[in-house]
Amino acid sequence: MSLQAILGNFALILFILTVGTGIIWFLDVFHLARQRRVRADAALAEFDARRARLQAEGLKVEEGDRSKLEADILRQPTWIEYSGSFFPVIALVFFLRSFLYEPFKIPSSSMVPTLVIGDLILVNKFTYGVRLPIINKKVIDINDPQRGDVMVFKYPKDPSLDYIKRVVGVPGDKIVYKNKRLTVNGKEISYEPLPDYLDEEHLSYSKQYMEGLSATPHRILNDDRAPAYVQNPDPFPKRELCSYNLEGFTCTVPSGHYFMMGDNRDNSLDSRYWGFVPDENIVGKAFFVWMNLGNLKRIGSFQ
Structure with a gap:
């Protein structure tokens, strides 16, 4: 199929986008998010150990630093965040156009x-x-x-x-x-x-x-x-x-x-x-x- 034919086939474009964003969404939910959680747990454990040492030495540690560290590690990369946001919308549009109603001019x-x-x-x-x-x-x-x-x-x-x-x-x-x-x-x-x-x-x-x-x-x-x-x-x-x-x-x-x-x-x-x-x-x-x-x-x- 030529590039012109692909660009002229909106259903095919929607299908490719649905599959692509869907793969990224599933990969993140079942793999990448778990990896981030493991990294965050390890970093928090190290943070808690360091804080315990500092407290034993009489130094004060801000609680907000721990929350920020966890949020930074668990935050989705931008490309994953956008893909995850677009996937349900694109999938819904693809389903509606493919099986229910399609607009034409x-x-x-x-x-x-x-x-x-x-x-x-x-x-x-x-x-x-x-x-x-x-x-x-x-x-x-x-x-x-x-x-x-x-x-x-x-x-x-x-x-x-x-x-x-x-x-x-x-x-x-x-x-x-x-x-x-x-x-x-x-x-x-x-x-x-x-x-x-x-x-x-x-x-x-x-x-x-x-x-x-x-x-x-x-x-x-x-x-x-x-x-x-x-x-x-x-x-x-x-x-x-x-x-x-x-x-x-x-x-x-x-x-x-x-x-x-x-x-x-x-x-x-x-x-x-x-x-x-x-x-x-x-x-x-x-x-x-x-x-x-x-x-x-x-x-x-x-x-």
């Missing part, structure tokens, strides 16, 4: 209007099963991704990158996207027109619809200026399960894989272009915007 407009640039979101790491950190191997099955879920996953072409899209197809589904409308397993998905969506950054409008992909409908955008066909899809794995034409495409989702699309349909590089997402790439289910510094009204759950 939305970097692009591919999920507008559901999620916008600058949204800080929380991802549930255990909804789809418990996975070992770093290697992302599932060890406990809980739930499978469902159509309509907003999911974070490792980008199949570069697993060091995290992507977020909506689950459109689950294993075995036949997905037809024709003239910017979805059909799943022969069932046409409903589209309810909504007022046009204003992109305040580019000062342009897009067609907005309420898409009934799941029991909980969600909003999607279409750009009338963009063509219906997929331009230059990659030769991704299992590409033979997809066919493309001027009106869109048809794909059958293979076992253990998912078909992902952004809600900003004409401004999203997704499974239409780079293919299916394997189960081992799943990170978790996005469910909550916990902060957006530019718009505090964005805080809350989303579909």
Whole structure:
């Protein structure tokens, strides 16, 4: 693994810090602290013997000198003190991010209007099963991704990158996207027109619809200026399960894989272009915007 990949993998950095500070903490508790105690006892015994001699000679010895001597010897070195302080904090953060909830920041407009640039979101790491950190191997099955879920996953072409899209197809589904409308397993998905969506950054409008992909409908955008066909899809794995034409495409989702699309349909590089997402790439289910510094009204759950 390259240095750049390591620096880009925060979970790996946390793991290394947790292990490193943990080793130092355990070493200190079960070995170094005992050594300091032995040295302190020896020094105090020598101090007491010297004080007894001085007292026998009629000289006065300050009691505070004994306490200071003991404290100085038992004091942890700075590097051990800091490691011991940071270890429980780093370990807790590592556990929370690895098995419960992980924060992400939305970097692009591919999920507008559901999620916008600058949204800080929380991802549930255990909804789809418990996975070992770093290697992302599932060890406990809980739930499978469902159509309509907003999911974070490792980008199949570069697993060091995290992507977020909506689950459109689950294993075995036949997905037809024709003239910017979805059909799943022969069932046409409903589209309810909504007022046009204003992109305040580019000062342009897009067609907005309420898409009934799941029991909980969600909003999607279409750009009338963009063509219906997929331009230059990659030769991704299992590409033979997809066919493309001027009106869109048809794909059958293979076992253990998912078909992902952004809600900003004409401004999203997704499974239409780079293919299916394997189960081992799943990170978790996005469910909550916990902060957006530019718009505090964005805080809350989303579909």
